[in-house]
Amino acid sequence: MTQLQLIRDPDCALCKLCATADKICQMGFGNPRANVMVVSKMSNSDAWQTELESQLSDVGVDLDDVYWSQAIKCRTFDQDASNADIKACRTYLDQEIEQVKPKFILALGNEALLATTGRSGITKYRGRIHDRPDGIKVIPTISPSAVKRSPGQLPGYYADLRLFVNQVLGRKSGIRKPRYAIIDDREKLDILKRTLPRVKDFCFDIETVDDYYQKTGKIVSLSATCVLDDGKLFVFALPLYHPESPWRKRWKAVLEYLKPELEALERVTAHNGSYDVKWMRWHGIRMRFTFDTMLALHLLNENIQKGLKPACQARLGVEPWGIDTKYLLDKPLLAILEYNVLDTWYMYHLKLQVVEELAAQPMLVKVFKFVMMDGVNDLVDSEMRGIYIDVERLIERTPIAQAKLEEIEADVLEKAGLQKDGRLLTPDQPDGVEDWPVAKVLKTRGPVYSTPNLNASNFAKWMLFDHCGLPIISRGKDKPDGSPGDPSMAEDVMLELRSSHPVVQPMLDRVEWQKMLSAFLLPYAELYDEDHRIHTNFKMAGTVTGRLSSGKNDEDKISVGKGKVRGVNLQQVPRNPFIRGLFGAPPGWSFVECDYSQIELRIAAFLSRDPTMLQLYRMGADIHKSTAATVLGIPESQVSKDDRKKAKAVNFGFVYGMGWKKFIETAFTKYQAVFTEEEAKAVREAYFRQFDGLLPWHGRQRNLVNKYGRVQSPLGRIRHLPDIYSPDKEVRAEAERQAINSPVQSFGSDLAVMSMVEINKRFRKLGLAGHCVGLVHDAVNYEIRNDCLREALPIIQDTMEDMSRLERRFGVHVDIPILADIKVGTRWGDARELTREEVHDWAA
DNA sequence: GCAGACTGCGCG
């Protein structure tokens, strides 16, 4: 003990915390020879310590064998510890570890994770075993205080604690490992082929190298845990492309051999099956899958980690398993097969659990089936098909944008009074002048540009705020060391400075062109395939509300730039026809976009029961126009197009709880509309007088989330909002606003997905040549062969607007009209909106 | 050279 206390430095000033700490540099306590060290963020209060001890005791930790320590040795609640503070403090913890020599460390919270492993990101690393260079095993989990704030985290937290104690006691997991058949000769392959028709549930997983659409893409193995018609389990591993595999040269033929049986499977289960199914379809096996454990987990709790491994560890208490899948072909085949099998084995057990939980909530089962599973299977088609891009236009427009950008940048430098060819700012920059140039550039380790970097870089900030002398209106976040953040170059700031200096306007202009090039034109040029199509990756579990997210695969995010990697976000294609008009339909086909008209506002009317909104929608009135008239205090007939646009900001903002302050801000940045404080307050008041059902609805949602910690969409989708239990009232208020928005957004998005599924179904039934190429929250995009337009257009619009399926499936009666607008053209950006008559009489 | 934090901006 004395030895340990010697580590302490009561005069420590390595970080800023000592300024407010009630006791500086406090060491840990407990058994100085313990096998187990528990590291918290700071020293715990007595109450916390008692609770923590009882939790650990619950799962079987011997409290006499524990040394209790902290990442931060100074205890203070007046300021937050930054990563730098934690790192500074590590010296004491390291010495403690050195002296105590524990075999296992339980790290509670991100601070403790950082202090014991040097890694940051507790949600990523929790529940995994980290081997320190000194041989000590660290198991991180979330902090007990996070669990207090979010009681939904409790099961996962306890699972991590159990994993920890199992490691300490050398215990194995609850689920025994399976025996499985390795299909490595013709006879076994035939047995498999004969067995597949008896399979009632096929829980499968594949191991792969590279991407499915590349020539180098191979399926290394396929495994499944199968439930047979007699209820027995059959587990197999089929080696495919691997140096040690008997099928290494015939792996595609093997798949082809099993194709009829695989395609006939009744129930197919996978974890993130979109991935596996894409591979199978690419290799000619037209599989649909019926149960995705990842999507089920997401539906049950949108806030938790959805990976197979963390989920199984948390729910089944199994030990971490797995191999490094990076250079799969160099790994021993048997290890791969074992890993592959375990994935399916645990997936099967996971499914047993989640099926039970879903079954207890019949509404969720329907969302799962009709929105998620139906949706994800159709989205796989859309992703694989891709969206057609007009390569000629792309090639033509890219240099236009580049030239425009160069021109603007030259203008910027000229207006700033700088030379255009580099960092030299004034002629004959003498050495030692305290200016931007060489000295400062060389001090930073970033790239040294031959031309100035006018993005929000140090150079640009120097140019605007030092060289041109613009006032600093707002700054970014404070630096970790407490110094003030960098001056902001955000759009609203620039807009405000526009009149102060001629350099500002071209700076504003260049942002738009820079973004177009770097975020759209250049990536598109890299990503289109030989059929001139661009592919995205839709995630059904990518958002907390049930919306889809779109973009690259997670794995691909790292390797982007190292070659052609698929995946572009098709939900953020600029509305500007210069970009949006690049997408469209191939020759002979048309691009059709059908989007719900003001869907979220209609849903807000439906849910809030606001009489005025309901009335307006039932009359077919233009609610944005009406709002414009109300807030501007003018008759509707005098509302201009611009006024209507402003009213959109009003509607969408106020419906979800925006205050007058934020309203002034968004009205200015988004619509260049200037409101004074009084005007903004008056507008807000007028708005809620006009729609006097909205605030009571907000109140109802607030009550619900306060009472239950969650809210539900009309279809039963649940949004868990544990932040409502936060001691911080701003955090609670945020949860309340989310409680208002969530059911609306959720319902709207489920409507769009179900419409897509139904449209696809009807197209298939009628044999129409029309394919969904994307879904943008409240809009579906289709490519339709021209000769099918006549039949297809009314189907699309009618299906979108038809709410009778909802009534039949969910018993939800939508009592206001839901309308969808339809646009047809050869290109997305150029498409023309059709009247109802035109939709139903396209031939003309 | 990589990873993470942060800003800023594209979409609904």
Add this chain to the structure above:
DNA sequence: AAAGCGCGCAGTCTGC
């Protein structure tokens, strides 16, 4: 009294 919501990605800078 005050409070929009939901995403993904490019780019910069910093720490290691």
